[in-house]
Amino acid sequence: MRGPGTWWRGKSTPAKVETYTRWSFHxxxxxxxxxxxxxxxxxxxxxxxxxxxxxxSAHAAVSALVVSRAxxxxxxxxxxxxxxxxxxxxxxxxxxxxxxxxxxxxxxxxGVDSAAGSVFGAAVFFGVGIIALGMHSRRRVCAxxxxxxxxxxxxxxxxxxxxxxxxxxxxxALLGSGFFAFVAVFSxxxxxxxxxxxxxxxxxxxxxxxxxxxxxxxxxxxxxGRNLSVIALKSELAVQLARRGRPEAVEQMIEVQRIAGExxxxxxxxxxxxxxxxxxxxxxxxxxxLTAAGIECRVTGRAAGLPVEVQSALAWVVREAATNVLRHxxxxxxxxxxRVSEGRxxxxxxxxxxxxxxxxxxxxxxxxxxxxLAAVDGTLDAGRIGExxxxxxAEVPLTxxxxxxxxx
Numbered sequence: 001m002r003g004p005g006t007w008w009r010g011k012s013t014p015a016k017v018e019t020y021t022r023w024s025f026h027x028x029x030x031x032x033x034x035x036x037x038x039x040x041x042x043x044x045x046x047x048x049x050x051x052x053x054x055x056x057s058a059h060a061a062v063s064a065l066v067v068s069r070a071x072x073x074x075x076x077x078x079x080x081x082x083x084x085x086x087x088x089x090x091x092x093x094x095x096x097x098x099x100x101x102x103x104x105x106x107x108x109x110x111g112v113d114s115a116a117g118s119v120f121g122a123a124v125f126f127g128v129g130i131i132a133l134g135m136h137s138r139r140r141v142c143a144x145x146x147x148x149x150x151x152x153x154x155x156x157x158x159x160x161x162x163x164x165x166x167x168x169x170x171x172x173a174l175l176g177s178g179f180f181a182f183v184a185v186f187s188x189x190x191x192x193x194x195x196x197x198x199x200x201x202x203x204x205x206x207x208x209x210x211x212x213x214x215x216x217x218x219x220x221x222x223x224x225g226r227n228l229s230v231i232a233l234k235s236e237l238a239v240q241l242a243r244r245g246r247p248e249a250v251e252q253m254i255e256v257q258r259i260a261g262e263x264x265x266x267x268x269x270x271x272x273x274x275x276x277x278x279x280x281x282x283x284x285x286x287x288x289x290l291t292a293a294g295i296e297c298r299v300t301g302r303a304a305g306l307p308v309e310v311q312s313a314l315a316w317v318v319r320e321a322a323t324n325v326l327r328h329x330x331x332x333x334x335x336x337x338x339r340v341s342e343g344r345x346x347x348x349x350x351x352x353x354x355x356x357x358x359x360x361x362x363x364x365x366x367x368x369x370x371x372x373l374a375a376v377d378g379t380l381d382a383g384r385i386g387e388x389x390x391x392x393x394a395e396v397p398l399t400x401x402x403x404x405x406x407x408x
Contacts, residue, residue: 021191025130028126037053062091065084287299351389378394
């Protein structure tokens with residue numbers, strides 16, 4: 001049964017940051033209604049308070065919509081919501097002007113002035129901050145905050161003719177909207193940075209695989225290039241000699257046969273070296289790569305003294321498991337342990353990225369590992385342990401004599 005926290009744990013780190021950012025700005029809209037709009041009713045007449053409640057609620061609704069569309073644009077899922085941002089700017093200006101007008105021309109009283117001032121402040125601060133989510137340039141964000149501050153100051157001057165009140169309102173609007181605009185710009189920057197880091201981690205894993213393929217291709221080219229050239233030359237010479245009826249053609253073909261057989265052996269050696277990975281090297285490599293990716297990795301046990309076939313099979317398990325943790329999981333910690341128990345070598349890989357993992361038992365990588373382990377009579381089990389841990393256990397029987405015990 002899925003627990004209440006499974007939904008959150010099932011998200012990757014970038015998805016968590018996006019969800020947190022999205023709902024943080026949605027909370028601004030909720031806070032605007034709860035802390036600003038509702039108190040207006042208690043301080044003003046039912047008609048005036050109702051109109052202000054309606055305007056603030058409409059502003060909050062448009063703000064929430066802009067938050068969703070702007071963050072979708074930041075994440076590359078839709079186009080920039082330019083029209084919605086202009087609409088929010090117009091609604092923000094209307095609500096802010098209404099709040100200032102109520103202070104000047106509305107019912108008198110400290111409570112009324114405070115409530116109307118809150119309407120003005122919330123509309124300008126939240127409105128500018130949310131519009132800033134969907135803007136490219138920081139200069140435009142600064143111009144947006146300065147523009148609303150100048151507009152608020154001009155409106156106050158027109159209705160009150162007070163220079164002092166104009167400067168105070170303009171300063172308040174500039175500082176408040178500037179702060180929320182800064183929060184929006186920083187949140188967008190952080191969200192993009194997290195997605196770019198996640199993409200870089202994916203790219204690094206793919207490059208590691210590509211580099212290994214290139215290495216294998218270079219080795220195979222070095223082995224086969226010279227031999228195939230010699231075979232081609234000697235075959236051509238044998239053809240020419242055979243056409244002339246020379247007996248040396250037979251000797252040349254015997255030499256071609258010898259070189260072909262030698263090439264087969266060299267290719268097998270290359271493939272064997274490619275397949276027979278070193279367990280100690282893979283353990284150290286996995287620890288280094290995971291640590292560089294910000295994942296705490298602990299390795300216990302030693303591989304020294306194990307048969308070559310066992311080390312090769314388990315080294316591929318370590319390589320595949322480390323790649324899966326990097327590419328598919330959302331792990332913060334990973335542990336790798338090697339031990340000998342009752343004549344079997346047991347390799348255990350655990351990480352706490354089970355919720356975001358997609359490397360379950362049915363994956364092609366796991367199937368390939370099972371085939372490799374089956375060649376040495378080994379087994380592989382992989383799956384979740386509880387809700388927070390993914391465990392992979394590979395067991396291979398010891399086939400060589402005189403193997404030293406490996407301490408856990």
